[in-house]
Amino acid sequence: MGKIKKKGTSGASKNYITRSQAVRKLQISLPDFRRLCIFKGIYPREPRSKKRVSSSSTPSTTFYYTKDIQYLLHEPLLAKFRDQKALAKKISKALGRNEVSDAARFEKNLTPKLRLDHIIKERYPTFVDALRDLDDALSMLFLFANLPSTENVPPKVIAKCRRLTMEFEHYLIRTHALRKSFLSIKGIYYQATIQGQDILWLVPYRFVQRTGGDVDFRIMATFVEFYTTLLGFINFRLYTSVGLVYPPRFDAKSEEQGAELAAIQLEGQGENGDAEGQDVMDTETNERAQAEADKLRSLPDAEANDAPQSNGGEADNTTTLDAFASIDATADSLPQPSLTADASTAAQLFEPFTVFLSRETPRHPLEFLLKAFGCRRVGWDTALGEPGAYCAEADARITHQIVDRPDLPLPLPDNAGGEAAGRPSSARVPGRTYVQPQWVWDSINAGLGQRADLYAPGATLPPHLSPWVRARRGEYDPTVPLAEQETAAEVEAAEAEEAEGDEAVEEASEGEEVAGVRGDGEARELEDELDDEDGGMDVHLAGSDSDDDDDDDAELEAGAAANDDDDDFGGFSDPEQASDSADDAGTDASRAAHQAELEAEALGLPPRAPSTAAEAKKLARGVSAAKRVKAEREAREEVERRKMMMPRRKRKMYEKMVYSNERREEVSEGLRGKRRRVEKGKGGSEEGGGGVEGVFLYVSRIF
Structure with missing residues (x-):
């Protein structure tokens, strides 16, 4: 019969120790134990099973490696902590006896100094x-x-x-x-x-x-x-x-x-x-x-190990790296290697500039960045601190001024000469480039100076993107045009939404035109009635005395009979005559559509598309959507057939991967939709408003 092992002498319970046991073993207080662990880089550990590690019925929450605590037993700082504890007792006794001077002397002369x-x-x-x-x-x-x-x-x-x-x-x-x-x-x-x-x-x-x-x-x-x-x-x-x-x-x-x-x-x-x-x-x-x-x-x-060392220590900056092109267009893009900016490149970025920092800009980060990238001539307002300022705001050597305020006006020229007469503090200096603070950060991340007109005072700044984030395949990339990122489904949905908006605009414009046509028709009927009453044609009946009048009456009766015959005509029996009448009807429809477009142009409204073209576009969108849905369904069926042949563990892993990709695609789709709405809103605002509201606003301006 083997020897019975005592609990807690081997296995996981021996490898771990609780925090209270460690404090008792080191004979220091809990705050000193925390300080010592932070100094030595020792942190709590999480065992696989707390029940097996804990020796008590209640499982503890904090465990440490036993070897780490044994390592702390030989730490010289333990003696310093014990000296501090002994000093605290002496000071407390002196204060208890009301010996304040002795307590101050103890604290000044006997306090141990910790060296790390x-x-x-x-x-x-x-x-x-x-x-x-x-x-x-x-x-x-x-x-x-x-x-x-x-x-x-x-x-x-x-x-x-x-x-x-x-x-x-x-x-x-x-x-x-x-x-x-x-x-x-x-x-x-x-x-x-x-x-x-x-x-x-x-x-x-x-x-x-x-x-x-x-x-x-x-x-x-x-x-x-x-x-x-x-x-x-x-x-x-x-x-x-x-x-x-x-x-x-x-x-x-x-x-x-x-x-x-x-x-x-x-x-x-x-x-x-x-x-x-x-x-x-x-x-x-x-x-x-x-x-x-x-x-x-x-x-x-491999290239770093084989790179020859130069004798003079000169760095060769003419290194060129190969570019890797993907054979499959549908595959993930290969990350291209690139040389990082070296010290010589960073030292030349802002070297030829003399920069002045306005009072509203963050001075310390701008000064640090400009000097770190080669600019040695940085000035600021003396109200922010005179020592170290290179130049004042009126200095003619300044090439760039960083401002964070609305657009600054140019000074008014003097009447006698062409020079500025009394430039106020809020006016620009001719020949000086004014930029916003973001220009400095974007120029540093790009490795070259950005266009100053994009960062002018009062201008809408470009998006400030993190230089450490790179968009992966299928994710939203703000630096790429929206047309290159949209999927077929998003394009069709956007076209359908735009078509619905156009239909709403057409309905609104038709309402305005119908009201105008009704008003014109009522005016024409009123004019006809007035003509009939005052200056209309006098029709002479039979039994008139004049022969000429009789001849005219005969001609009028013949014309009326012909009109009656045309009104009583019920249709053509000849197919050629029927086709001719259809052509005439189509010509009349085209004339009516052309007349509608002319009326729309006269009112200043966008021309109305014929209903047949709108229906054709709608039908084409429906056909393309049906094809896309069918292709997606076939792809899903193919994936399901392949998943049936996979082991259960790999299938679960694949499903998790697909789920995470779908969530990422949803986020990217939301960002693309937001960008689409923003771009559409900008276009509508430039044209005087988009949608039905823009049409009504335009009509109200005309009338």
Whole structure:
């Protein structure tokens, strides 16, 4: 008989440990345990079966790996936490004895200082590992840099986050490592490429932030404490790699005056007064290395391994990639490889421009983006902060001015000369290009300067699209014309809807025309009655004295008899005569249709199409819809026959895939329909209104 195993000594119950057991084992408080887990990167785990893992009758909710807790037993920070606990007891005893001075002395001299340097080195053995984990760090630090100071967020933490983030921005400006940016509802997204690693972070807008009571700032402050240490290490490595002194010189007075980026002054590494020369040499060397890394990263793996290394470190930007064309037109489109923008391209985008930022524009993000992409001459209003401004608004060197207000008028010319007489602040300067802020973001994402007339003040801006989203096959793509995306069913439905609208317009126009024709007919009948009473023809009866009158009477009687014979005629027996009469009837119908079109043109209304043509179009739409429905039904039947031959597991997977595709197609169809209505509304508004309302409006203007 084998030995009976004790419960909880092997298996899943031994691999997991509850949070309360971990706190008792480490002999620290629950808040200190949370801080330690955040610093060390240890998070709760979810076992497959909580009943098997839990040793109690009530299953616990939070579990950790037992090996992770054993790893924390040797952490040096545990001694610091225990020292803090002992210090808190001394301070509480001193305050209980009313020894306030001793309590203040204990807090000032005996408070242990926590250093996280060893944890940074443990969690990130290489610098690339630290860069990969920089996304969340930057988003958190930029968030705290824009928060107002409260009791939960002290001013020292905000100032430290602000300084570290500005140092990182200065490195991006110096090396031109920024690649893309996007304006969203949450904030501004930025993407930079540093040593082949794409780093994406979010910066909130500088609005008045209101912190809610449901936010646990203690946990967030723990993350900020760790991330500030991490970003300090990364900034030191980045600055030294390009030959700059870290930390850079920070001017607190300029920062108080609103200098922001200009408050930090970069200094090059050098000795014996040759700092600038060494700075330039090291910067050029590291920029070439960065360009070479960008080039190798853009190539496929096989080509990157075989790429020859240049002796002089010069980057070869003449690399051309093959384009892959799909053989089957109905297949998915192949993603085409493309070279990402390098530092040299980013440095030349806004280099020849001198930009002035108006007061209503967001100054800091625009200044950061313009300088990161080559513009070294950025000015703004002195009310936003005088230090660091390159030029004033009246400077003649300004080539572009970014405004976010309605259209600006041109100044009135002087009567004596042709120059402007007293330009107001809301008037344009001749020879200067005025654009809205979105022009900067769209030019950066496109990699070249966009047309300035599309972003003029007061103009309807083009759609601002995310540079990281690529429309897949069958999905709605706002950059492609609507005619190239619509399906056959959507086209037929749109044509049917347009035909119904045209019929409604025709009915409305016919009502107006019938009313007009009735009015004209009543007027003609009234004129005939007046002619009969006053100036009508005098018919002489038989028995008149004049012979001429008798001859005239005879001719009139002969004509009346002929008319009576025509009225009494019942039809033709000859088929040729019948065909001739049919031709005459068709000619009369065409004449009537032509007369109706002329009357419509006289009234200023669109000409009415004959009923036969409308019926023909309607019949053609019905035939095409029937063919399409038949083809779809046959395709569904073929798919059902194929599904019968599939295994059950694959069939379920296929059905889930089809369901998700249908939901995606419904969303895309809704977006295309919305765009169709918007484009149709724009066309109708330009023509004075669409539909029946537009016709009535047009008729009311005529009369």
